Amino acid sequence: MRRVVTLRCRDCGREYPPTKRAVCDTCFAPVDVVYDWAQVPRRTTIEARDRTFWRYFELLPIEDPRHILDLRAGFTPLVHCQKLGTQLGLRQLYVKNDAVNPTFSFKDRPGGVGVSKAVEFGDPAVGCASTGNLAAAVGAYAVKANLPCYVFAPAQLEYSKIGQILAYGARLIAVKGTYDDANRLAVLASEELGWNIVNVTSRPFYVEGSKTLAFEICEQLGWTFPDRLFIPLGSGALLCAIHRGLTQLQQTGLVPGTLPKLNGVEAEGCAPIADAFASGDEQVRPVEHPATLASSIAIGDPGDARYVLKYVRGTGGLVGAVTDEEIVEAIKLLARTEGIYTEPAGAVPIALLRRLAHERQIDPDERVVCCVTGNGLKTPELVKPEPTAILEVPPTFEALSLITR
Ligand SMILES: *Cc1c(COP(=O)(O)O)cnc(C)c1O
């Protein structure tokens, strides 16, 4: 029996057969995958399975398990942060550490599902439009699938990310422009060349992977909802997927209770959604030239902005923006309190939480989860050494004893 029952328009509810399609013909809104709830297993069945995100198979849009591409991604640690929590005055602070996925960001989830779906569709090539991390993930899963991979990314990507993408053998199409320019070119490639650009061609399927982050957090909290989540915002797809995942846990009865407050976080140099939230608008004004060192989330025209605003407001959360200085401080704070090293996009949740905690806007007993979405080794140049941090010595004990006295 088919797992995916239909694709349903997020706005008007019109339904479509589960084939390749990104939006509704009537209102151009995204379409979402609808599952057969009867196939969703019990908690104990899920708990006994492999510790990868594929343990939620019945809520993922792959029909035939033979199409699964498995790099052992997901089921990443949910870390109870006692030291950071004490500094911020929070007793129940957790970090969901997705920096330790096989390709070093949460993009293993949508990338893995997206390329698996391309295999199921029998497509000749895969690709993506990316700010860097999705390209690495799609590149790695394309290796598993034996498919050629073409990634569209802004030309001024950090070299640490380019090296990883090229190592997997992907072809990098370095677009001289912003992410939004790269994305527009990828749409044309999808239409004209028949490549499965996973976040364009089969977007409704691809985005499903990200909701496993929500499934894991709740399962790791003993099948309960936290009180509040902090989530970085690029296109907004991750926050929307987390909202969808939480709703599905509630609707299938796997987790009882009310949804957590969803807090979205942008960088100030690219904060279209935070601006709209602050002014009470439902639409965003795109940022033409994003200017932030958080390149993974530097998306000036976020496709899912309208829904982010809806879900954030609907759960009583907020959208905030943090400065590049706050981001670098947060990278160091997380590394020095919890031993977790993240890139700027993964640090924005920590930066906003820190500010709100200092303003006493978070109750000390709230269960708070920060989604740390990417690895610090992706951006190694950001933490500048303090004058006393590096002690250069000639190779003698005498020299060592002089400087350590
Ligand atoms: C892609 C990405 C995000 C944001 O994802 P969206 O789904 O585009 O909102 C956040 N953090 C990291 C590290 C990313 O790579």
Ligand SMILES: [Zn+2]
């Ligand atoms: Zn519609």
